[in-house]
Amino acid sequence: MRQFILATAVSLFATMAGAFEVEDERVFGNGPGPEIAVLSTTDTAFFAPLIEAFLVGRPNLRLRYVVASSQEVYRAIHDEGAAFDLVISSAMDLQMKLANDGFAASYASDAVARLPGWARWRDRLFGFALEPVVLLASRRAMVGLEMPRTRRDLIDLLRAHPARFNGRIGTYDPHVSGAGYLFATQDARQTDAFWRLAEVMGRLNARLYCCSGEMINDLVAGDITLAYNVVGSYALSRVKDAPDIVVIEPEDFTVALLRTGFVPVGAGQGALGGALLDFMLSPRGRGLMDTAAGLPPLDQSLLQPYLRPIRLDPGLLVYLDRIKRENFLAEWDAAMTQP
Amino acid sequence: MRAVFATGSLRARLVVQLLVVAAVLAVLLYFTVRSTADRAAEATQDAILGAATVSIAEQLRGGDGGVEVDLAYATFSMLGAVGQDRLFYRIDIGGETVTGYDDLPVPDVRPASLAAVFYTTPYLDTRVRIAAVARSIIVDKGPVPVLVLVGQTRQGQAAIADQLANRAGLIGLGFFLLAVPLSLLSAGSVFNPINRLAEAVGRRGPRDLRPVRHPAPSELAPLIGALNGFVARLRGTLSQTETFIAEAAHHIRTPLSTVRSEAEIALRQSTDERTRVRLRSMIRGVEASSRSASQLLDHAMVLYRSDQLEGVAVDLCQITRSLARAFGPTAELREVTLLVEGDAAPLCVLGDALLIESALRNMVDNAIKYSAVETEVRIVLATDAGMVRVEVCDQGRGLSGAGLTELSGRFTRGGNVGDVVGSGLGLTIVTEVAAALGGRFELVERDTGGTCASLFLPQL
Numbered sequence: 032m033r034q035f036i037l038a039t040a041v042s043l044f045a046t047m048a049g050a051f052e053v054e055d056e057r058v059f060g061n062g063p064g065p066e067i068a069v070l071s072t073t074d075t076a077f078f079a080p081l082i083e084a085f086l087v088g089r090p091n092l093r094l095r096y097v098v099a100s101s102q103e104v105y106r107a108i109h110d111e112g113a114a115f116d117l118v119i120s121s122a123m124d125l126q127m128k129l130a131n132d133g134f135a136a137s138y139a140s141d142a143v144a145r146l147p148g149w150a151r152w153r154d155r156l157f158g159f160a161l162e163p164v165v166l167l168a169s170r171r172a173m174v175g176l177e178m179p180r181t182r183r184d185l186i187d188l189l190r191a192h193p194a195r196f197n198g199r200i201g202t203y204d205p206h207v208s209g210a211g212y213l214f215a216t217q218d219a220r221q222t223d224a225f226w227r228l229a230e231v232m233g234r235l236n237a238r239l240y241c242c243s244g245e246m247i248n249d250l251v252a253g254d255i256t257l258a259y260n261v262v263g264s265y266a267l268s269r270v271k272d273a274p275d276i277v278v279i280e281p282e283d284f285t286v287a288l289l290r291t292g293f294v295p296v297g298a299g300q301g302a303l304g305g306a307l308l309d310f311m312l313s314p315r316g317r318g319l320m321d322t323a324a325g326l327p328p329l330d331q332s333l334l335q336p337y338l339r340p341i342r343l344d345p346g347l348l349v350y351l352d353r354i355k356r357e358n359f360l361a362e363w364d365a366a367m368t369q370p
Numbered sequence: 371m372r373a374v375f376a377t378g379s380l381r382a383r384l385v386v387q388l389l390v391v392a393a394v395l396a397v398l399l400y401f402t403v404r405s406t407a408d409r410a411a412e413a414t415q416d417a418i419l420g421a422a423t424v425s426i427a428e429q430l431r432g433g434d435g436g437v438e439v440d441l442a443y444a445t446f447s448m449l450g451a452v453g454q455d456r457l458f459y460r461i462d463i464g465g466e467t468v469t470g471y472d473d474l475p476v477p478d479v480r481p482a483s484l485a486a487v488f489y490t491t492p493y494l495d496t497r498v499r500i501a502a503v504a505r506s507i508i509v510d511k512g513p514v515p516v517l518v519l520v521g522q523t524r525q526g527q528a529a530i531a532d533q534l535a536n537r538a539g540l541i542g543l544g545f546f547l548l549a550v551p552l553s554l555l556s557a558g559s560v561f562n563p564i565n566r567l568a569e570a571v572g573r574r575g576p577r578d579l580r581p582v583r584h585p586a587p588s589e590l591a592p593l594i595g596a597l598n599g600f601v602a603r604l605r606g607t608l609s610q611t612e613t614f615i616a617e618a619a620h621h622i623r624t625p626l627s628t629v630r631s632e633a634e635i636a637l638r639q640s641t642d643e644r645t646r647v648r649l650r651s652m653i654r655g656v657e658a659s660s661r662s663a664s665q666l667l668d669h670a671m672v673l674y675r676s677d678q679l680e681g682v683a684v685d686l687c688q689i690t691r692s693l694a695r696a697f698g699p700t701a702e703l704r705e706v707t708l709l710v711e712g713d714a715a716p717l718c719v720l721g722d723a724l725l726i727e728s729a730l731r732n733m734v735d736n737a738i739k740y741s742a743v744e745t746e747v748r749i750v751l752a753t754d755a756g757m758v759r760v761e762v763c764d765q766g767r768g769l770s771g772a773g774l775t776e777l778s779g780r781f782t783r784g785g786n787v788g789d790v791v792g793s794g795l796g797l798t799i800v801t802e803v804a805a806a807l808g809g810r811f812e813l814v815e816r817d818t819g820g821t822c823a824s825l826f827l828p829q830l
Contacts, residue, residue: 130456131456131457131458132456132494133456133494133495133496152450152454153454153525220443296495342447344446344447344450344451344454345446345447345449345450345456345457346443346444346446346447346450348446348457349441349442349443349446350443352439352441352469352470353468353469354437354438354439354468354469355439355440355441355469358438358439358440
């Protein structure tokens with residue numbers, strides 16, 4: 032097996048012996064027919080309604096839904112050659128790398144052919160949900176202040192009220208979180224204001240989180256006032272029972288993340304894996320994804336002009352480069368750690 | 371195949387050959403465009419790949435803390451833009467791979483500078499086109515060689531080449547389809563001069579033996595030359611034949627008449643009865659020979675003129691009346707009354723005056739010859755359903771049952787005419803003239819005794 036010098040947290044796990052780490056596993060349906068194996072980063076609870084609807088018309092199928100972190104998903108496919116029929120992940124960069132390195136099989140259908148160019152890469156990798164990466168704010172803690180609409184507003188706000196925001200800003204730790212690293216690098220690509228923002232956040236002793244769940248928990252609990260770069264679907268699912276939280280899509284630009292899926296090379300039931308993908312892209316699948324799973328379906332007509340979907344292209348490979356990553360994280364640390 | 375070429379249509383051959391050429395050209399166009407497009411697309415993509423590789427190499431910076439590598443997002447993004455090709459890279463510094471795919475194949479000939487070296491090689495599950503550049507950077511105060519490889523798959527290039535080649539294929543097909551009517555047209559225009567020449571030659575009258583002077587393409591000149599040569603030979607042969615007939619007439623008739631007059635003189639001078647009998651018999655024989663010769667020449671003349679027939683308007687009435695006048699003395703001699711009935715108005719037919727006269731002369735001559743003394747020969751001129759009929763009726767001995775079919779054979783004579791001088795060619799001549807002029811000849815025995823001979827000729 033060739034060695035690719037990877038710079039992601041994959042390396043942290045590379046030393047671990049044995050198979051990739053499974054977070055959850057559940058089998059849907061009890062048909063006698065073939066079993067579709069799906070490897071995903073999305074929690075089972077989010078996906079269950081979709082799978083159940085998919086299986087309604089296919090009573091003889093079974094579907095094994097395995098949840099793992101994005102790095103584990105990458106490791107399972109890239110290093111272990113685990114047998115799955117559909118691989119779903121929110122880590123676009125890792126998915127792109129898997130497809131680029133030849134782990135994705137060709138899959139063609141009307142549904143995937145209708146996807147816009149930026150939401151698919153060749154006939155290998157396909158986006159099915161588009162999630163804005165948003166800023167969350169607590170109404171209570173923001174009393175008397177105007178909600179920021181852009182990053183510039185945010186920087187001005189933080190600079191104007193350092194005492195009020197000191198230690199009360201949360202964001203991902205890009206060292207630990209693959210998603211946080213992807214969002215930070217995409218922000219840095221889009222604007223130099225990102226580095227100013229990082230410096231301001233560093234000066235205000237921003238809290239760094241591994242995962243969006245904890246960040247939102249702290250926000251709901253009132254421990255922090257602002258949460259920067261949170262995946263929209265998580266945020267929206269929490270906003271329902273926490274009216275205090277405001278979801279802000281920065282109007283200068285809002286990075287949008289694609290959840291992507293591909294049929295791996297050598298999939299035993301590749302056609303059925305593709306059929307599930309087609310179902311997710313069908314009008315019914317989109318509807319279920321929106322209402323039941325809480326994942327915003329990929330619908331171009333709803334795109335806000337400030338939304339910047341991350342394109343599926345080899346540019347994503349750049350920040351996976353070890354040296355590039357080291358350089359970026361060094362810059363980040365320099366910005367966060369004020370003398 | 372040879373037989374097909376020898377007898378088949380030249381036009382079809384030409385069209386098929388033109389179409390084959392068009393098809394070959396269309397196929398050639400397809401493959402030429404395909405390879406050219408492939409090369410052009412490769413050159414373009416190589417230029418982009420090379421520029422990207424150089425740009426990555428140039429962004430490498432040395433320093434005391436090692437090498438700084440800054441891969442540009444936009445560069446990678448753009449490299450993947452054409453055909454969404456897969457991308458691989460490798461950066462070696464001081465002989466060690468510091469980042470990228472460390473098993474990406476290096477070129478056989480190491481690049482010496484930032485001028486990119488390109489090569490195509492299998493990698494992973496596919497083939498990649500790789501650009502390699504080299505440079506050196508200063509690390510820890512010493513120069514370190516750097517090798518940068520960027521490889522991409524070339525599905526995009528193949529797609530471009532396919533697309534252009536398919537378009538060229540369609541154009542080729544279009545040209546081929548266009549070639550079908552065009553080659554038909556062109557074959558038509560090639561063969562038009564031949565058709566016009568054939569028409570011009572076909573339009574000529576039967577006696578027109580002038581050389582062909584029709585304007586024709588130079589390729590037809592040998593054919594026209596050969597045709598003219600043939601016409602010249604034919605004209606020579608025909609004029610020889612005419613001369614021969616004239617000379618034969620002269621050479622046979624003149625001595626025969628000399629013999630006849632000598633025999634008649636001898637008959638008058640001779641008193642010996644036996645000699646006189648012999649001389650009379652001799653005179654009859656000479657008469658018969660002379661008649662035969664003249665009939666033979668008539669017959670030959672009829673055949674010759676029938677072949678060279680050139681229709682002119684001939685007034686049958688006038689010919690008949692002048693013939694009747696000419697036969698007047700003969701008829702009187704035999705005490706036969708010769709009557710011509712019908713209008714003196716012209717009755718014109720299309721034909722040859724000499725032929726018609728020859729036919730009529732034979733009919734009248736027969737009638738007078740086989741008539742008994744003090745009988746009538748009646749010549750009737752009439753029109754009959756678009757035909758002009760000349761009927762010559764006698765009150766002679768009839769045909770004793772023989773039909774026209776037997777009597778019109780050459781040198782065939784009736785069974786009841788042994789006492790009358792004749793060659794057996796007369797009715798043959800009449801029948802042949804009637805056939806040559808598009809008419810017919812009838813010979814019937816009359817119930818009242820005698821024979822009616824009718825010549826029908828188409829009225830003009």
